[in-house]
Amino acid sequence: MRSMLFIPGNNPGMLLNADVHGADAMILDLEDAVSPDQKDAARILVRNAVRALDYQNGKLVIRINPIGTPFFDDDLQAVVPLSPDYIMPTKVDSAEYIKALSEKLDLLEAECGLENGKISIIPLIETAEGIENAFAIAKADKRVKALFLGAEDYSADLHAVRSKQGDEILYARGRILNAARAAAIDAYDTPFTDVNDEEGLEKDASLAREMGFTGKAAISPRHITAINAAFSPSKAEIQYAKEVLEAIEEGKRLGKGAVSLRGKMIDKPVVDRAKRVIEDMLALGLGGDDE
């Protein structure tokens, strides 16, 4: 998934059109977008929206309130029967949090007649403690398929000033990414919060992609096109990847041990990267020959 779009769980108009903006995933939000006195209403609205609208154009993620709040159990009760692709727990700071969540999911899935493990987890890590425990969180349960950095709460926890260029979250980005890749799962970058700064968004998304993130969340539908573009292989990358794989094939055919392209040795990391680019290209249905 390149893009994950936040949709406030208490906004019927946005829920109605949640899946038209081209996001690879929608995050229906029961947490920060919803004030405490509206939690129950949002839960009902999200449940009815998912049942009635049957979102087909993308993965379904539901963000729930943190463990230890009075909303956590009610959220799970309401959300599991909808069989979302992912549940996004919030303020995740330890492996124990994930284990506790996974146990609850085991029970609720059984109650709802869902296959065990059907619902995956994308923990939202947004505290200093959570960042330090990122690898343990990633490895806490097989349901965990990705880590997601929430930079707003995290920088507040650090006593840092949140900036557009994001120097204050560089460590967290690196830490999350390394933990996720070490656990062989995906990593998602924090949203860019200025909805009117298209240039800033493009820079921020490119940085995240170059660092190695799988994709990025968005708080505005208007950010989706740019994020998708940033996390899709470019025409030049696809071309290069094709050349790499062709050169390797050619080398094999000629029985060569070492193969070079454009004057540079092609070693295993280059080949692996080329394969990933081609896989992404096929998954996204990009031909790489138009535009």
Add this chain to the structure above:
Amino acid sequence: MNKRAESLGAAMKKAGIQNGMTISFHHHLRNGDYVMNMVLDEAAKMGIKDLTVQASSVFDVHQPIIEHIRNGVVTGIETNYMGAKVGKAISEGILDRPVRFRSHGGRPDAIEKGRVKIDIAFVAAPCADASGNANGIYGPSACGSLGYACADAKYAKTTIVVTDYLAEYPLSPASIEETDVDYVVVVDKIGDAAGIVSGTTQITRDPVGLKIAETAARVIEHSGYLADGFSFQTGAGGASLAVTKYLKPIMKRKNVSGSFGLGGITGYMVDMLREGYFKKLMDVQCFDLKAVESLKTNPDHIEVSASRYASPGVISACVDHLDAVILGATQIDTDFNVNVHTDSNGYIMGGSGGHSDTAAGAKLSIIVAPLFRARLPIIVDRALCVSTPGNTVDVLVTQRGIAVNPAREALRKRLTDACLPVYDIGELKEMAEKITGKPDDIELGERIAAEVEYRDGSIIDKIRCVK
């Protein structure tokens, strides 16, 4: 000769205003217009009854007309567009004689061919000289083009220019020429600048509108019409204007040099002219101050009359040269007939304007509309009013997919080949109804509130009063 009249009332007396006359107005001052209300108030004071108001548009600012209808001062309205406030009163049956709707092209044709006879034309002029040469580019009420007033000034028995900014003779340029003007009146103010044009026209920030606009731009890209010499018209509102935002980078990438932009002109189209995307703008109506300024200063920004813009009765008109037009809809039916006259409950809240003219003229007419508004689906079995016939509509673009008129099979194939989300219009209708349900039919009254005259002069539909 001295054409000056000391007051509006004096000018009306000189023009011989009488019961039963047809008096005309243009709508360049839009929702800031004072002139129609001033004239009707004056007529009421003079005890005049039974007037037919022949106005290119009636806006919400013209609400006082409702009182004049109640008092018998006005007994008929002919117009191309009617805002929701007056429209509601008309739909409730306040007027005995049905309103006659025309289009921006059909109206000047009816005037020029004599199907409409105007006794007195009142031309609100932001700037005029004492002989009646007038334009819309100078003065505190500057509105830009005066294109909709041209036929009125030329063909009315008597033409009165009403201005609040008197210039030295001879005023140049003259959108209205002295040869057609009988009297000139100077008043304090012809309008409220804030309601005439906006400072800048903002592109919508509604993500659904933007999604629709982006898809519409891709429809143009893959339609086969986007090539050097491309000409384009779009409206100022909602998703329509936003199409230009997405079309611009496509034109740049494909290195397309456009020919002209047409219609109501916004600052956005002015930018495209300046940046070389189009060579000319043909302007029948300015929507914002940037457009007014450009019309004043840029020789490639050309003022055109309503007749040259869109009349079906002239040898050729601008719309006949148009490649693509983006249009709105309150309803579209499964035969692609479009309603822009009434809302989903049958209340009058609009009118064709140039809708049916540009749809008929353009090689590619694209309707942009959300799949539903509030709880009501936009695609229906039968539009409450046929404003623009389906055989002139090519593509519908919604946020969940597009539909191509079955008569345009080659176009459908092009768009399908480009991997655009093409559906049958019935499938889009089902998609909407799956969410909204199918609303009950609206029950309307028996009385006719308005008749819609198509641009060729035939009656294309009748709008019934609401119950």
